[in-house]
Amino acid sequence: xxxxxxxxxxxxxxxxxxxxxxxxxxxxxxxxxxxxxxxxxxxxxxxxxxxxxxxxxxxxxxxxxxxxxxxxxxxxxxxxxxxxxxxxxxxxxxxxxxxxxxxxxxxxxx
Amino acid sequence: xxxxxxxxxxxxxxxxxxxxxxxxxxxxxxxxxxxxxxxxxxxxxxxxxxxxxxxxxxxxxxxxxxxxxxxxxxxxxxxxxxxxxxxxxxxxxxxxxxxxxxxxxxxxxxxxxxxxxxxxxxx
Numbered sequence: 199x200x201x202x203x204x205x206x207x208x209x210x211x212x213x214x215x216x217x218x219x220x221x222x223x224x225x226x227x228x229x230x231x232x233x234x235x236x237x238x239x240x241x242x243x244x245x246x247x248x249x250x251x252x253x254x255x256x257x258x259x260x261x262x263x264x265x266x267x268x269x270x271x272x273x274x275x276x277x278x279x280x281x282x283x284x285x286x287x288x289x290x291x292x293x294x295x296x297x298x299x300x301x302x303x304x305x306x307x308x
Numbered sequence: 309x310x311x312x313x314x315x316x317x318x319x320x321x322x323x324x325x326x327x328x329x330x331x332x333x334x335x336x337x338x339x340x341x342x343x344x345x346x347x348x349x350x351x352x353x354x355x356x357x358x359x360x361x362x363x364x365x366x367x368x369x370x371x372x373x374x375x376x377x378x379x380x381x382x383x384x385x386x387x388x389x390x391x392x393x394x395x396x397x398x399x400x401x402x403x404x405x406x407x408x409x410x411x412x413x414x415x416x417x418x419x420x421x422x423x424x425x426x427x428x429x430x431x
Contacts, residue, residue, distance in 0.1 A: 236417075244421060289417050296357075300354065302353075
């Protein structure tokens with residue numbers, strides 16, 4: 199199965215904009231991969247913030263948005279806040295019922 | 309709302325079988341719009357999809373773990389279970405059970421997570 203790639207770490211200033219990406223070791227990410235994104239704070243389980251590439255989960259602030267940028271799925275945070283500091287994991291459906299997580303991005307807000 | 313709770317031993321010896329159960333409350337496991345999954349996270353690392361099961365018993369496993377994994381479902385108890393054989397220290401992780409929004413037409417990922425249970429492989 200292909201590997202899913204994410205930046206290991208990123209930083210953003212409070213109020214700034216940051217884009218996290220999710221790629222495939224072989225090929226491009228498309229809508230058919232149904233990218234979903236999860237936020238995880240230390241010691242906690244993850245919770246879904248984006249699914250089906252661009253749909254926000256219930257209760258997720260509008261500053262989070264999902265898209266396809268070039269050959270990758272992307273999560274953009276516009277107007278970052280201190281409590282957005284977390285690990286972000288992407289998940290891709292790669293076919294035949296198989297799903298693969300990326301390695302996760304540690305986002306620092308400073 | 310649906311809640312998931314993992315249970316099972318927190319310590320497993322190398323070469324033995326890890327066995328966990330996920331109890332589902334607040335809704336039936338026999339939902340046509342959902343699959344049920346096991347996901348793990350080794351210390352300091354990212355998430356790894358282990359596999360998932362439909363209420364009919366149909367399973368899909370991570371190819372890298374397929375030879376050692378069995379996931380099963382018990383509709384009468386509203387539970388599903390994980391068995392991972394021949395464990396080594398590399399299988400030490402937090403294990404999560406999860407509900408997946410998925411049909412043959414779409415995959416919307418995990419919408420409900422268990423709290424996770426830590427399993428350590430050590431003699």
